[in-house]
Amino acid sequence: MHKLPITNKLGFYEIRMASIGGFGANVAGKMLAEAGVLKQGYNGSNFSSYGSEKKGSPVSAFVRFCAPDVNVRVNAPVTEPHMLVIFLEAIAKLPGMLSGVTEETTVILNTHMDVDTARDYLGLAAGTLVVVDAMKIAVEEKTRVNTALLGTMAAVSGFLSQDALKEMMRETFGKKYPQTVPANIKTFERGSSEYVSKKFAYDGKYSKTPFTRSGQKLGYLNQPIGGVIPAAGNSMFKDLSASRSGYVPVLNRGKCTSCGECDITCPDYCFEWQEQTGKKGKPEMVLQKLNYQYCKGCLRCVLICKFEALTTHVEYEVKKSVIDNGYVNDIKEIA
Ligand code: SF4
Ligand code: SF4
Known part of the structure; x- marks a missing residue:
């Protein structure tokens, strides 16, 4: 067992992972903690924090390691991480993402950017920045970004054993x-x-981001009564494109019969319809397009479509005009 490279005053090396549902952060945190504790002999703990269990909702995973003779008596979110792992670029600029990051922190970002551009993108004041295109790796290997990021974490940590993690992955996925x-x-x-x-x-380019506990915005003095939503219709701006894990469905209108199965299946109402006059002169609803702003790439619609009018494609291989239009008339138009 290697000595932990750095610890806080309680004796912990602390890791915070920031992600959204569908990227496997919860499983990654669990495997990481189990590998460190069961295979390498550290003491440690892990837990995740998330709301509804669905793709696209925010997820944080926290892992702590300490020497075997240190008791784990802390079970709170990691506020000043020694390692911060950001599972996707789209959430990297959310308020508080770099909270508690110091010069001693290693920040791992899943991105296709080079390391200097990524620093500017994050506004990182200081620290070790690691960039890895985990999404590209996952798409090419038909896996998820979590195992690619686990590889990077092990390689840069200085104490996490790659063999222990691989063994843990074999046990976890093998079951x-x-x-x-x-x-x-x-x-x-x-x-x-x-x-x-x-x-x-620290070179003064960006300001430090010390951890601060934000106060409660709503309380007994200003809480709207009875669950009233004061800003009605606020979800119309909801953009779920950040939650896609590399794949998108594409609608081929040439094959679509407007049967409506996809519309019933889609959890996010992505399909847009229009009333038209049918062959018998009666009005009928015809599927027009897929709105990618709301599409989180769960691909349930592809599974349900029995006419093969919806097919799965790697997002970066699909032409931007197809995403903008929301449909093709022939599958050859995709790339
Ligand atoms: S399930 Fe397929 S055929 Fe039916 S409306 Fe949707 S895309 Fe068209
Ligand atoms: S992949 Fe299909 S079912 Fe899932 S959100 Fe997108 S359009 Fe809806």
């Missing part, structure tokens, strides 16, 4: 989905080698 083990191991190995790391000292 339910043994066929996915080789691809996940390959994803992990690519994550542990395909990253770029750079240390930034």
Whole structure:
């Protein structure tokens, strides 16, 4: 067992992972903690924090490690992480994302940006920034970003054993989905080698982001009575595109019969319809397009469509005009 490279005054090395539902942060935190405790002999703990269990909702996972003779008596969110892992670019600029980050923190960002651009994007005052295109790796290996990021975490941590994590992955995935083990191991190995790391000292370019506990906005003096929504219709701006994990459905109107199965199945009302006059002169609803602003890429609509009018595609291979239009008339128009 390696000595922990750095600890806080309670003796913990602390990790915070920021993600959204569907990216596997919860499982990653669990595997990481189990590998460290059961395979490497540290003491430690892990828990996740999330709201409704659905794709696209915010998820945080927290992991603590300490020496075997230190008791774990803290079970609170990690506020000053030694390692911060941001599972997707789209959430990287959310308020408080860098809260508690110091010069001693290693920030891992899943991005296709180079490390200097990523620093400017984040507004990182100081710390070690690691960039890895985990999404590209996951799409190519047909896995999820979590195992690629676990590989990067192990490689840059200085104490997490890659062998222990691989063993834990074999046990975790092997129980339910043994066929996915080789691809996940390959994803992990690519994550542990395909990253770029750079240390930034405080140079005054960006301000420090000390941890602050925000106060409660609503209380007994100003809470609207009885669950009233004072800003009605606020979800019309909801943009779920950040939650897509690399794949999108594409609607081929040439094959669509407007049967409506996809509309019933889609949890986010992505399909847009228009009333038209049918062949018998009667009005009928015809599917027009798919609105990608609300599409989180769950692909349930593809599974339900028995006419193969909806098909799965890698998002970055689909032409922007197709995403803007929301449909194709022929599958050849996609790329
Ligand atoms: S399920 Fe398929 S055929 Fe039916 S409306 Fe949706 S896209 Fe069209
Ligand atoms: S993938 Fe299909 S079912 Fe899922 S949110 Fe997008 S349009 Fe709706």
